[in-house]
Amino acid sequence: MMVSSEVKLMMKLLIKNKVSFAGFIIVLTFIFVGILAPFITPYPADARGWVFHMNQRLLPPSWKHPFGTDEFGRDMLSRVILGSRYSLIISVSVIGLALLIGVPIGLVAGYLGGKVGSALMRIADMFLAFPPLLLAVAMAATLGRGLRNVIISLAISWWPWYTRLMYVQTNSIKTMPYIDAAKVLGLRTPTILFKHILPNAITPVMVQAALDMGSAILEAAGLSFLGVGVKPPTPEWGLLVTEGWASINRAWWISLFPGLAILITVLGFNLMADGLREITDPRLRRLLISRGGRI
Amino acid sequence: MMIMPLLEVKNLVKYFPIRKGLTGKVIGYIKAVDGVSFKINENEVLGLVGESGSGKTTIARCILLLYRPTKGDIIFEGRSVLTLRGNLLRWYRTRVQAVFQNPFLSLNPMMKVKDIIAEPLKTHRKDLNKEEIYRMVYDIMEKVTLPKDLADRYPYDLSGGQAQRVAIARALILKPRLLILDEPTSALDVSVQAQILNLLDDLKKEFRLSYLIISHDLSVVRYISDKIAVMYLGKIVEMADSEELFEKPLHPYTQALISAVPEPDPDFFKSRKRIKLPGEIPSALNPPPGCRLHPRCPLKVDERCKVQEPPLIEVEKGHYVACWKYYRR
Amino acid sequence: MKHKVLEVNDLTIIYRTLEGNVHAVDDVSFSIEKGESLCLVGESGSGKSTIALAIMRALPPNAKILRGEIILNGKDLLRMDEKEFSKIRGKELSIIFQDPAASFNPLFTVGETISDVLKYKLGINDKKKIKEIALRALKEAGLPDVERVYNSYPHELSGGMLQRASIAIAISVNPSLLIADEPTTMLDVTLQAQILETLKDLKDRLGLSILFVTHNLGVAAFICDKTLIVYAGRALEYGSTEEILKRPLHPYTRKLLKSVPRIGAKREKLPFIPGSLPDLRNPPRGCIFAPRCEEAREICFKVRPKMLEYHPGHYVACHKYSEGNWG
Numbered sequence: 001m002m003v004s005s006e007v008k009l010m011m012k013l014l015i016k017n018k019v020s021f022a023g024f025i026i027v028l029t030f031i032f033v034g035i036l037a038p039f040i041t042p043y044p045a046d047a048r049g050w051v052f053h054m055n056q057r058l059l060p061p062s063w064k065h066p067f068g069t070d071e072f073g074r075d076m077l078s079r080v081i082l083g084s085r086y087s088l089i090i091s092v093s094v095i096g097l098a099l100l101i102g103v104p105i106g107l108v109a110g111y112l113g114g115k116v117g118s119a120l121m122r123i124a125d126m127f128l129a130f131p132p133l134l135l136a137v138a139m140a141a142t143l144g145r146g147l148r149n150v151i152i153s154l155a156i157s158w159w160p161w162y163t164r165l166m167y168v169q170t171n172s173i174k175t176m177p178y179i180d181a182a183k184v185l186g187l188r189t190p191t192i193l194f195k196h197i198l199p200n201a202i203t204p205v206m207v208q209a210a211l212d213m214g215s216a217i218l219e220a221a222g223l224s225f226l227g228v229g230v231k232p233p234t235p236e237w238g239l240l241v242t243e244g245w246a247s248i249n250r251a252w253w254i255s256l257f258p259g260l261a262i263l264i265t266v267l268g269f270n271l272m273a274d275g276l277r278e279i280t281d282p283r284l285r286r287l288l289i290s291r292g293g294r295i
Numbered sequence: 296m297m298i299m300p301l302l303e304v305k306n307l308v309k310y311f312p313i314r315k316g317l318t319g320k321v322i323g324y325i326k327a328v329d330g331v332s333f334k335i336n337e338n339e340v341l342g343l344v345g346e347s348g349s350g351k352t353t354i355a356r357c358i359l360l361l362y363r364p365t366k367g368d369i370i371f372e373g374r375s376v377l378t379l380r381g382n383l384l385r386w387y388r389t390r391v392q393a394v395f396q397n398p399f400l401s402l403n404p405m406m407k408v409k410d411i412i413a414e415p416l417k418t419h420r421k422d423l424n425k426e427e428i429y430r431m432v433y434d435i436m437e438k439v440t441l442p443k444d445l446a447d448r449y450p451y452d453l454s455g456g457q458a459q460r461v462a463i464a465r466a467l468i469l470k471p472r473l474l475i476l477d478e479p480t481s482a483l484d485v486s487v488q489a490q491i492l493n494l495l496d497d498l499k500k501e502f503r504l505s506y507l508i509i510s511h512d513l514s515v516v517r518y519i520s521d522k523i524a525v526m527y528l529g530k531i532v533e534m535a536d537s538e539e540l541f542e543k544p545l546h547p548y549t550q551a552l553i554s555a556v557p558e559p560d561p562d563f564f565k566s567r568k569r570i571k572l573p574g575e576i577p578s579a580l581n582p583p584p585g586c587r588l589h590p591r592c593p594l595k596v597d598e599r600c601k602v603q604e605p606p607l608i609e610v611e612k613g614h615y616v617a618c619w620k621y622y623r624r
Numbered sequence: 625m626k627h628k629v630l631e632v633n634d635l636t637i638i639y640r641t642l643e644g645n646v647h648a649v650d651d652v653s654f655s656i657e658k659g660e661s662l663c664l665v666g667e668s669g670s671g672k673s674t675i676a677l678a679i680m681r682a683l684p685p686n687a688k689i690l691r692g693e694i695i696l697n698g699k700d701l702l703r704m705d706e707k708e709f710s711k712i713r714g715k716e717l718s719i720i721f722q723d724p725a726a727s728f729n730p731l732f733t734v735g736e737t738i739s740d741v742l743k744y745k746l747g748i749n750d751k752k753k754i755k756e757i758a759l760r761a762l763k764e765a766g767l768p769d770v771e772r773v774y775n776s777y778p779h780e781l782s783g784g785m786l787q788r789a790s791i792a793i794a795i796s797v798n799p800s801l802l803i804a805d806e807p808t809t810m811l812d813v814t815l816q817a818q819i820l821e822t823l824k825d826l827k828d829r830l831g832l833s834i835l836f837v838t839h840n841l842g843v844a845a846f847i848c849d850k851t852l853i854v855y856a857g858r859a860l861e862y863g864s865t866e867e868i869l870k871r872p873l874h875p876y877t878r879k880l881l882k883s884v885p886r887i888g889a890k891r892e893k894l895p896f897i898p899g900s901l902p903d904l905r906n907p908p909r910g911c912i913f914a915p916r917c918e919e920a921r922e923i924c925f926k927v928r929p930k931m932l933e934y935h936p937g938h939y940v941a942c943h944k945y946s947e948g949n950w951g
Contacts, residue, residue: 177396177397177401178401178403180356180359180361180393180395180401181393181395181401181462181465182403182414183359183360183361184359184360184388184391184392184393185388185415185418185465186384186385186388186415186418186419187418188418191418195403195406196403199403200403200404200405
């Protein structure tokens with residue numbers, strides 16, 4: 001369905017823009033480290049957090065422990081590396097789940113319009129009425145701490161944004177002549193929705209999703225910081241920052257390195273998404289791409 | 296013996312309500328089509344001509360069941376199509392197909408040419424396997440003179456003429472009886488337009504098709520149509536055989552329309568006498584009472600024109616006009 | 625010799641794209657004398673709009689002018705800084721667009737728009753005088769009830785009236801050259817005829833010089849003294865409109881004229897031009913039309929034909945008409 005030449009072209013455009021390419025490299029590194037984390041941590045047991053080394057508490061960064069150690073003597077580098085895996089799991093699951101709920105609802109609401117469409121959109125609006133983090137905090141507090149609950153809480157506060165975006169997109173795509181043509185051909189509504197509207201409407205949603213991957217990491221960290229996130233000693237970055245908070249005067253490195261990891265990763269997603277947005281802007285593309293040599 | 300027409304449009308009316316405010320109170324109607332009747336016989340081409348706002352596209356969309364008519368009936372092969380459901384509706388969809396104005400907008404940009412053309416078969420002919428479907432796709436591509444190597448391309452790789460031929464192939468693959476052509480060449484260049492018009496003419500003979508061709512361009516319609524109906528503000532003002540209409544246009548609006556077409560011939564402008572209509576088409580929200588042309592009519596307008604609507608009457612065999620000038624009791 | 629208002633010499637423009645350079649305009653030259661109207665006639669992809677945009681200095685950012693000069697009243701527009709050019713745009717050079725709404729800001733009335741143009745371009749400060757000129761221009765453009773139009777916002781006017789109002793703005797500054805870029809393409813035929821008649825009347829009465837960009841040979845026949853036929857970025861034929869329409873020389877022009885369906889003609893098969901535009905990233909070496917030309921010979925694929933004067937005032941770029949090349 002998706003055009004391979006289209007993908008090639010997007011890569012070409014992405015590489016052309018230095019800044020967004022840097023973002024792309026950061027994101028790739030993040031994903032890579034996240035997948036390989038259990039195998040590349042110098043001290044796997046420290047990373048998981050179930051050991052104490054009382055003789056090496058709060059060591060500043062050194063060759064042996066480049067990111068220093070924490071209150072229980074665990075190697076911070078290992079914890080930050082493994083933390084990338086949790087951040088990856090959280091961002092992919094939250095955004096994936098939000099897309100899975102939000103996109104079909106927006107698509108159906110936009111296509112049907114009328115009373116059903118408005119009813120669906122009013123439901124989405126109810127969620128949008130709360131500040132997103134507040135809603136997530138409330139949810140997480142109700143469900144209790146833990147990775148799964150963090151994902152559920154964030155996804156629930158997230159999906160209506162995709163519903164909105166998809167709704168607007170669908171509304172404009174559904175008036176295109178190729179949708180009229182599909183109706184005249186007697187295609188069934190699900191075919192029209194998923195084969196003709198969805199692929200043509202999804203691009204801005206995907207750009208937004210790429211941007212949101214960074215925000216999801218940030219919000220998960222926020223939940224941890226507020227004490228309603230993952231359970232300790234899970235080395236989730238937000239929790240690592242929080243754990244270092246108490247001893248920030250004596251051991252700045254505990255909070256600093258996970259904080260930097262969050263900063264750089266979120267920045268990477270933002271830069272990449274900015275590039276993607278530019279690439280997918282039809283006005284800009286018209287200038288860069290000729291149609292088989294015609295103008 | 297009367298032959299049953301392929302398609303009959305009976306007293307079609309389509310009003311679009313104008314709503315205002317939160318309550319959606321209807322404050323008026325755009326009278327896009329206001330009582331239009333015509334027939335299309337088998338293997339016949341009817342041209343529907345009019346300027347923007349005349350309602351010609353609305354009629355096409357009603358026939359294609361993209362709009363629900365406010366009043367009137369559409370009868371295809373003896374069946375009223377407005378109430379069709381289920382299998383009968385699917386039957387109608389295979390019998391009546393459409394080609395739209397801009398081929399780049401009427402083809403899904405994410406699909407390959409061969410899949411665009413195959414889609415109707417995949418929907419309506421579940422009995423065919425993949426191989427048979429694509430064989431039929433290549434057959435129809437040949438019929439519309441599309442090179443085979445375009446099958447794996449995407450619409451944006453095509454030229455305007457090629458893209459329009461893809462749209463025609465898609466419309467023809469189910470072997471329909473009637474094709475609705477909504478401005479099929481207006482988005483194309485002149486040299487390409489000629490190709491498409493020739494092709495449509497050939498295909499009509501080969502597949503025994505009927506066309507309803509909608510256009511603002513009189514010369515295009517003349518080239519392909521057997522009969523022509525001229526529309527103004529939601530009404531048919533004149534209808535006749537193609538030759539007859541151009542040789543002996545009776546309605547002042549038809550005369551004005553024909554005389555306004557610029558021909559690429561310097562002598563043409565020296566010899567022609569343009570019949571001028573002052574001003575522009577009024578809004579269909581409040582069409583003028585009586586004859587809708589009367590505020591712009593170049594003829595002498597009397598009281599009756601301003602008050603009473605002229606009926607569409609047959610003044611000569613097969614030549615219908617709605618103008619009081621030709622009305623005799 | 626008459627005064628030349630506009631002279632375009634060897635204009636060559638490419639568009640830089642990721643898939644290579646598209647040779648949009650290749651070595652096009654023409655000129656317009658005072659009081660003369662020239663039609664740039666071509667199909668889509670011919671480069672006619674690119675030429676018009678180059679004259680208005682409004683090319684998209686990925687376009688690059690490789691060669692050539694555009695001389696308006698003796699000054700080369702391409703060798704002028706933005707400040708200098710802004711004095712010319714909208715004063716010596718005015719423009720009518722395909723979409724009349726492009727000439728107006730929806731937040732201002734037609735009168736305010738015209739007044740601004742007169743104030744800043746002509747430096748008139750007397751309010752009464754400005755209104756007087758504006759109303760006269762609106763009247764010249766064939767608008768009824770000019771006082772009402774003057775006080776209307778663009779959305780209150782119909783398409784035809786708005787196009788007339790944009791003509792009024794264009795002529796109110798007494799331009800040396802009026803560029804009309806497909807000004808009637810979006811209008812219905814009866815309206816098109818009205819607007820064309822107005823433009824022709826203005827040209828005759830005010831002695832306007834017009835560069836008219838169109839794809840419609842019928843429009844060219846009506847309004848233009850001279851015609852330049854462009855195809856795939858190159859000029860193929862140039863001469864008086866009457867001469868070109870009655871005695872077309874270039875095989876492309878001939879074919880194009882034949883493929884127009886005519887109202888007065890018998891219903892028969894329309895001739896058409898087989899094939900499609902060449903890939904302008906790699907234009908053919910010889911004549912640009914050769915791949916689609918039925919009369920093409922070996923030389924046509926090898927040597928690019930030059931524009932030569934075949935009859936007095938009638939130029940054509942085709943080997944068929946150059947002695948020695950054609951056996």
